[in-house]
Amino acid sequence: MSVWWWQKAITQPALLQALLFLTAGHQATLESSNGVSSLVIKKSMRDSLHLRGDTLKMLNNIMQDPLTAVAESTTLVVASLVAIEAVDANIEAHDAHMKGLQRLVQLMGGLDNLDHMTQSKIYHDVKSAALYNTRPIFPISTRWRSEIIQDFRLLLTRDEIDTPKDLASLGVTIFSSSWYTTLDRTLKIFFQVIQRLIIYYEHAQRNPASVMPTDNDLFLVAEHQILSACFETTDPTDINEPLRLTLVIYLNLRVWHFQSFPFMQYVVESLRQSLEVPYQHLQNETPELLFWILVLGGLASQGYKCHRWYLTRLIEMTERLGLSEWQAARAVLGRYFYTDQPSEKRAEEDLWNEVHLKGTCKLLLEGQRSGALGH
Known part of the structure; x- marks a missing residue:
């Protein structure tokens, strides 16, 4: 898909500017999260803002x-x-462009009058839906979906797909748990689809020659469907909604690798709010499941306001499950949905170090208090 975008950009100056704007912003965000000097970050931010201005000028002229x-x-x-x-997470600018996009699609005669790849770009409005925790604005076109080369085999059939040996246990705890049988039927399907997509993703990462032009579209369809669902409830034993949002976070964190982008703070905050009612139930009845949710939330929230909330509860669950080493924790996560991602190693190390450092401090403080009481 990125090759197609750049080919288009060669003859479309406004698209080239938009891609350069995205790239400069991405660079600034990565520099910020990787401890680069403030002077370098400021320069990258200035470059991004300059390119953004040029893009908008070109678009206005068009x-x-x-x-x-x-x-x-x-x-x-x-x-x-x-x-x-x-x-x-530029809310005002996003809303203005979204209104313009809706109008343009209407003037073009609808989605089915557009090129497949152009539609694919429009379906990135799933990030808009994730930002607001709402349903996507544009419905999936039947024609567009039928053009996804591997869609039928991966999402519409139960045919066996090649599973790398190290992923043989992926999701086994999910599908063998009693709580899984209580989930909404739609959410059960989401779990089955995501398992297949993770395996396909891992296979493609290890075998680049197998990648197909419409691979990205598979994940857009899955994210679109998950965001189109909603399981609001006041029942403290209903865990459908936090699990739905955890799947959204998994896709954006471990597949799209979007942790460093500001919209993620809105997604992890939505998950935090959804956990408030069923938290005690999850803690008492499904502690390993809650641990998996908190690890993903902890990784996705790094650098954001609600990170402390996830970290505090992750420390509690780590102690409760007796997980003192990352290897043991990684084994638990792998039986849910979790794979090794080289680009996420530092984030994992930072989170686990935080858990142990703050957990140790907590134990020391408790020991001091006990000693004081003993005297």
Whole structure:
């Protein structure tokens, strides 16, 4: 998909500017999360803002011409801006571009009149839905979905797919647990689909030659479907909604690798709120499941306000389950949904170090208090 975007950008200056804007913003965000000097970060941010301004100027010029305003390339530029502003959590700019995109799609005669890859870019509005924790605005086109090369085999059938030996235990605890039988039927399907997609993703990572042009679309469909569902309830034993949001976080954290983008703080906050009612039930009845949720929430919330909330509870659950070493914790996670991602190693180490450092401090304080009481 990225190759297709850059090919389009060669002949579309506004799209080229939008991609450069995205790249500069990504670089600044990565520098910020990796301890680069503030001077370097400021320069990258200035570059990003400058490119953003150039992109908007070019887009405004395009919109002044009735012919270019309704060109498919314009729709592609605006769809790119919607996705960029969504992951950057620029609410006002995002909302303005989303209104423009809806109008352009309408003027183009609907989604089915657009190129498959242009539609794919529009379906990145799943990031908008994740930002707001709402259903995606654009429905999945039947024609577009039928063009996903491997869709039938992976999402619509129960045919066996090649599973790497180290992933043989992926999800076994989920599907063998009594709590799984109580879930909403739709959520059960989501778990089955995500398991197949994780295996496919891992296979593609290890065998690049097997990658197909529409691979990204598989994950867009899955995320779209998960975000289109909602399980609001006041029942303290109902765990459907926090599990739905955990799957959203898994896709954005371990597949799309979007932890460093600001919209993730909204997603982890939505998960935190969804855990408030069933937390005690999860803690008492399904502690390992809660541990898995908290690890993903802890990784996704690094650098954001609600990280302390996840960390505090993760320390409690680590102590409760007797998980003093990462290897033991990793074994538990692997029986749910969790795979080794080289780019996430540092984040894992940072989180586990936080857990042990603060956990040790907690024990020392408790020991001091006990000693004082003893005297």
